[in-house]
Amino acid sequence: xxxxxxxxxxxxxxxxxxxxxxxxxxxxxxxxxxxxxxxxxxxxxxxxxxxxxxxxxxxxxxxxxxxxxxxxxxxxxxxxxxxxxxxxxxxxxxxxxxxxxxxxxxxxxxxxxxxxxxxxxxxxxxxxxxxxxxxxxxxxxxxxxxxxxxxxxxxxxxxxxxxxxxxxxxxxxxxxxxxxxxxxxxxxxxxxxxxxxxxxxxxxxxxxxxxxxxxxxxxxxxx
Amino acid sequence: xxxxxxxxxxxxxxxxxxxxxxxxxxxxxxxxxxxxxxxxxxxxxxxxxxxxxxxxxxxxxxxxxxxxxxxxxxxxxxxxxxxxxxxxxxxxxxxxxxxxxxxxxxxxxxxxxxxxxxxxxxxxxxxxxxxxxxxxxxxxxxxxxxxxxxxxxxxxxxxxxxxxxxxxxxxxxxxxxxxxxxxxxxxxxxxxxxxxxxxxxxxxxxxxxxxxxxxxxxxxxxx
DNA sequence: CCAAAAGTGTTTATAATACACCCATGC
DNA sequence: GCATGGGTGTATTATAAACACTTTTGG
Numbered sequence: 001x002x003x004x005x006x007x008x009x010x011x012x013x014x015x016x017x018x019x020x021x022x023x024x025x026x027x028x029x030x031x032x033x034x035x036x037x038x039x040x041x042x043x044x045x046x047x048x049x050x051x052x053x054x055x056x057x058x059x060x061x062x063x064x065x066x067x068x069x070x071x072x073x074x075x076x077x078x079x080x081x082x083x084x085x086x087x088x089x090x091x092x093x094x095x096x097x098x099x100x101x102x103x104x105x106x107x108x109x110x111x112x113x114x115x116x117x118x119x120x121x122x123x124x125x126x127x128x129x130x131x132x133x134x135x136x137x138x139x140x141x142x143x144x145x146x147x148x149x150x151x152x153x154x155x156x157x158x159x160x161x162x163x164x165x166x167x168x169x170x171x172x173x174x175x176x177x178x179x180x181x182x183x184x185x186x187x188x189x190x191x192x193x194x195x196x197x198x199x200x201x202x203x204x205x206x207x208x209x210x211x212x213x214x215x216x217x218x219x220x221x222x223x
Numbered sequence: 224x225x226x227x228x229x230x231x232x233x234x235x236x237x238x239x240x241x242x243x244x245x246x247x248x249x250x251x252x253x254x255x256x257x258x259x260x261x262x263x264x265x266x267x268x269x270x271x272x273x274x275x276x277x278x279x280x281x282x283x284x285x286x287x288x289x290x291x292x293x294x295x296x297x298x299x300x301x302x303x304x305x306x307x308x309x310x311x312x313x314x315x316x317x318x319x320x321x322x323x324x325x326x327x328x329x330x331x332x333x334x335x336x337x338x339x340x341x342x343x344x345x346x347x348x349x350x351x352x353x354x355x356x357x358x359x360x361x362x363x364x365x366x367x368x369x370x371x372x373x374x375x376x377x378x379x380x381x382x383x384x385x386x387x388x389x390x391x392x393x394x395x396x397x398x399x400x401x402x403x404x405x406x407x408x409x410x411x412x413x414x415x416x417x418x419x420x421x422x423x424x425x426x427x428x429x430x431x432x433x434x435x436x437x438x439x440x441x442x443x444x445x446x
Numbered sequence: 447c448c449a450a451a452a453g454t455g456t457t458t459a460t461a462a463t464a465c466a467c468c469c470a471t472g473c
Numbered sequence: 474g475c476a477t478g479g480g481t482g483t484a485t486t487a488t489a490a491a492c493a494c495t496t497t498t499g500g
Contacts (some may be wrong), residue, residue: 398491
């Protein structure tokens, strides 16, 4: 085997919708390089570790948040020769879509972490601005023709909550009545629950769980 | 920097349509491990090399084929701890979509290479069966909602040639008349040329070049 | 003239949009 | 009762599919 060795890291684009705002999780770096700057959560892969395991572990270590039961997929790899001042580092970007989680806690290598609105992003360390942009683009594209929007909702949710996800991610407004028909008539998108919401004004809404369908024909948004 | 070092390789899923058959390029390995078995073209990334450059170089070295001017994109990374008997190797899979190219030539580390129909694939070395399956799936998905089908065609081509690409990749038949209207009425898909085909039976067809549009609304195939 | 492939027009089915309307609850 | 959000029905419009038909070449 040729001796051109790389360090391999994972970085995470963790996206959510909280209070109607499409947001991502950023850490304040506690160690060099880029100490004190904002970055995606992430770190090096261990010798016998799988990539997805590494992503889950690093997020837990740096923010205290667990990805158990939430959507996690590989995004892309970034390997420009000069992307890390420490040497040749290939980073495998990951995309996680989660519901509104608890506030993150500071952990190893991170001075702290917090949710930031996608609409007003600061500059990030390394090439993380690009990785984040790729993750946001992928998330928006996937919402369009899959049922992944429901991964932003709690375990049970109403049609309105689901609609607010689309509206937050795309910055559009959708007709509540046509939206309702669209999602309830798509087989496998929503699993009906016997329960309804009791809180709030107006007629109580039915609660649903995520269905097992993945693809969405036709797409949710037309250009 | 922690000392968990990986070798990094690139592997290529090179797809084309030749004589109406959706096909991929495979090499016969000339060195261990898996010597003598079929595999995707690929190899290790050099110390200061970018991933796309490495993919282009390795394909050229192993098959003599050039990707200049053709579609090449990153597919995904594969890093299961035991995927390579030589040690920890992360491979970045790539997807290339090319027109009907010349026959490949044997090169370094490869005893030979040839086009194989996607419909009747042999077992491959390493986890290359999985990488190839992911590449084919991605290509099929992208044809549906992008204008990438034209990357399988020569520099100038007719509407019929383009239709044959869709039919070969998906194994369906499409109505030539509706297809014609669909692609010619999509802005930026096809750039008209002054020339027409002179060969063949029937009315000569107009020749087109690839347009600069990328996305295709609405998608070409409905489920 | 005939066969074959290119390309156009028109009808029909289907699906998306707009929006009027009714329902169930809190106050 | 009335405001508020949930949910259904329906007319209109846009789009896709089916297919009859015309065009232009080779033999």
